[in-house]
Amino acid sequence: MSETAEPPAPQTVAVHPDDPEEYRIPPAPSGYAVPSTPPAYGPPQGYGPPPVYGPPTGYPPHAAPGYPPSGYPVPPYAAWYATAPWNAPHMTTTWPYGPGRPGIATATAVLGLVTGGLTAVASLFCLMAVLFGGGDLPTIILVLGLPCAAGLIRGGVLLLRRDSTNVLTASAVLSVVVLLFTLLAGFLSDDHGETVGIALFVVLAAVLPIVTACLAVSGTVRGWLESLD
Numbered sequence: 001m002s003e004t005a006e007p008p009a010p011q012t013v014a015v016h017p018d019d020p021e022e023y024r025i026p027p028a029p030s031g032y033a034v035p036s037t038p039p040a041y042g043p044p045q046g047y048g049p050p051p052v053y054g055p056p057t058g059y060p061p062h063a064a065p066g067y068p069p070s071g072y073p074v075p076p077y078a079a080w081y082a083t084a085p086w087n088a089p090h091m092t093t094t095w096p097y098g099p100g101r102p103g104i105a106t107a108t109a110v111l112g113l114v115t116g117g118l119t120a121v122a123s124l125f126c127l128m129a130v131l132f133g134g135g136d137l138p139t140i141i142l143v144l145g146l147p148c149a150a151g152l153i154r155g156g157v158l159l160l161r162r163d164s165t166n167v168l169t170a171s172a173v174l175s176v177v178v179l180l181f182t183l184l185a186g187f188l189s190d191d192h193g194e195t196v197g198i199a200l201f202v203v204l205a206a207v208l209p210i211v212t213a214c215l216a217v218s219g220t221v222r223g224w225l226e227s228l229d
Contacts, residue, residue, distance in 0.1 A: 034075035101162065105224055108215040109159040112168045115208040116152030119145045119175060122205070137185040138198050141178060148175040150213070162225060165216040179206045 093100035123145035129135040130143060148171050155168025178203045186198030214222065 008196055074129045078153055085226075093223060101160075102220050102224055104215060104218060105159060105221045108165075108168070108204055108212065108218075109156040111208065111212045111215065112159065112172070115172070115175070116149045116210050118208065119152060119205075120149035125178035136189070138182045138189070141182045144178050145175060148178060148209075155216075159216070159221075165221060165225065169213050169216040172209040172216065174194075174208065175209040176213070 094102045123143055126135065126139045126142040127146070129139050135143075151167055151171025152175065154173050155165065158164055158167055183199055183202040186195045186202075189195060
């Protein structure tokens with residue numbers, strides 16, 4: 001009697017009580033190659049420039065500093081601030097760049113006033129000497145400086161008022177003429193020591209009226225006065 005081969009008994013896998021079957025990892029399917037080493041990673045990818053974002057849709061772009069954005073009404077204080085005195089540009093106002101009096105004209109007028117005042121004081125002393133009987137010919141001629149002093153003062157005021165320099169110039173020239181006559185009278189005197197003193201006085205006194213006359217006829221002063229027409 002032939003013996004039939006019995007099928008092999010199924011292999012049983014011992015299951016640990018703490019390792020239930022539902023938590024067991026199934027074996028890998030056939031044909032799947034499990035890598036023996038982890039894959040190698042290259043260097044991280046570089047980052048490009050950040051994206052440029054434009055203004056939001058529906059809003060005007062950002063305006064330049066100091067100006068309101070387009071489409072918005074200008075606030076009421078903006079016009080006042082723009083015309084404020086401290087925002088006005090600094091500009092030269094003296095002639096020939098403006099109507100203001102140039103510095104040389106002011107200096108000429110002040111010099112005329114100073115020259116007239118000194119001439120008046122000297123002429124008054126000479127007048128007192130003549131009145132009290134102690135004046136000689138040069139002293140009598142120096143008394144003529146009183147009308148010259150009045151003209152110098154008047155001419156300085158007229159120049160400050162931007163009127164004319166004729167009175168100031170004529171008075172300064174007449175003052176020099178009076179001094180020259182005084183020097184001539186001193187040379188005609190017999191006292192040599194007195195002549196030297198008169199000559200020194202004339203030289204020192206003639207400086208101010210000569211400078212005043214030269215400044216009064218300068219191109220800057222004359223141009224400033226003529227620009228008023």
